[in-house]
Amino acid sequence: MQDNGMPGIGKTGAPLLDIQNLSTHYVSSQGTRVVRAVDDVSLRIHAGETLGIVGESGSGKSTLALTIMRVLPPAARIVSGRMLFEGEDLVQKSDAEMQHVRGKRIAMILQDPMASLNPLFTIGNQVGEPLRVHEGASRASAWDRARQLLKSVRIPSPETRVTQYPHEMSGGMRQRIVGAIGISCEPRLLIADEPTTSLDLTIQAQYLNLLRDLQRAHGLALIFITHNLGIVAKMCDQLAVMYAGRVVESGPVSRIFNAPSHPYTEALLNAIPRMSDSDQRLTAIDGQPPDLAAMPPGCAFAPRCVRAVAECLEAPPPEFFPEEGRTTRCWLSEPVGMSGATAPAERRVATGAA
């Protein structure tokens, strides 16, 4: 947190995680069908920062998270790109090397934390497990540490709770326990994949506060995957909007919320009810996301986009940089100087190399 006074402004240090042109595809067994679940994604996250990744179901958010952890299902392949984590490329690491990264340097909270605990072991045993796996802690010291961790995630009377079993906990408590497991080895990066979807609203708020406090206390970077823009507004410094496997827009949350540069982001923001003007009708986005195995030749969002022009249907837009720290994949944000004689296809080649 020391080098990160104002979120999203003037990051000078090297990013903690620098994802460059990452693509993960699901390939069918005959190799005939290729689903581009993550397609040419570039993202950066600095220490102490929170990056929100939003997108509808099937937009590749979870696949991106699994790619970072390198725990993809067998059908998935990382076809290109780099993931520089503290200077090391995670794509190049062997499975054995990744085991020392997972849980120790990058931890993850899963979509359904309610089911994330093994019903047969006590809480203390499970919270202490990463310590025993990664740091060779003894049973007794792992137990001690588990007690402290439970305290730090605000579980009342941790002394008795460590000896209890998952079914003796409420949903919110189990979730906090999963959080405790996540931070047990003091990772540098925590990936939370929709951690609050199974909780009711008051517990959600509590949990989000807890995550934020933990993040501050440990200075960890947090990747928060969600489809709830309200949570993004509350939690995140940076935002990446995913659509059909691509990051269509990224940048500081406040600036994206104030002036979205991609029509998809704009449409998402228009779909949020606002307390201030209750007369406004909510607008839905017409149509369906495209089939990831049969993508349209142009911009993936073009068929649903209200502002699409002829150019949008011809070639997929590259990443443009409308301002410092922001990216967008929309032809409408193309810098003025570049438009004109060059055809979109040629332009794509030119920028694709960067």
Add this chain to the structure above:
Amino acid sequence: MTLQTETVSLPVRAPSRFAWRLAALRSRGFPLIPVLILASVGFVALFANVLAPHNPEVGSLAARFKPPFWQTGGSTKYLLGTDQLGRDVLSRLIFGARVSVVVGFTAVIIAGFVGTALGIISGYLGGWVDQVIMRITDTWLALPALTFAIFLAAITGPSMWNIVIILAITYWTRYARVIRGEVLSLKEREFVRLAIVAGCSKWTIMRRHILPNVLNSAVVLGTLMLGVVIITEATLSFLGVGVPPPQPAWGLMLSDGKQGLMVGYWWLTVFPGVCIMLMVLSANLIGDWLRVKFDPQLRQL
């Protein structure tokens, strides 16, 4: 009015208390009688030399087909009667416990160990490992178990330890199948995923997260297999490829006494039959109790 209060209070109070008691009995109640039965079988097997009143392998032809002592013609010298060679049924039961205990438990444990290990590996690793192990298992299951056991016994020759190995080789596939199925569903559970993202190795996950969760199935299966194994041992003995004849085994006694059953020599089959039944039943009841004991959610009731 009274009628109304009764109809309200009765169904609410009585069944819940009864159900609660039943649950408490089932979950907390230690299966005393089955444990006593198995313990005494073990005790008898261990101290057969001391406990048996007669030599189980030597009979007196003068005292053939003596009924148990409470029937006319029976004597207290042969408490449970004698068989076609005049051998004491009680002594043979006592020594037969040895064979049944050793063969039954050892074969079940070896088969369970091999089958569970292969089932976990096959289910968790998947891919070609799974293919190889499961095709072997399928082939194994396609063989008629008894014929296969007889075939093996014919090759290796009759001896108690050969029977143990043969039974283990014959029955490990049952475990492998069941356990693999369980593992397939377990490995999709969220806590296994959490273990993966927490950086546990495959072996750690199999040992710490998968094994404890399939152990209760393995134990329950084992208690059921105990019966099957004891019966198979009896069948092999009957066919002459099991425990070699002078040595007493419950299955052998059962088979030997089969002809006598039609003539009214019921004690030759009923006593070993009851022994087998009690042992298998006890094993099942203990397995049931263990299953509940292993599950923290049921244990709490």
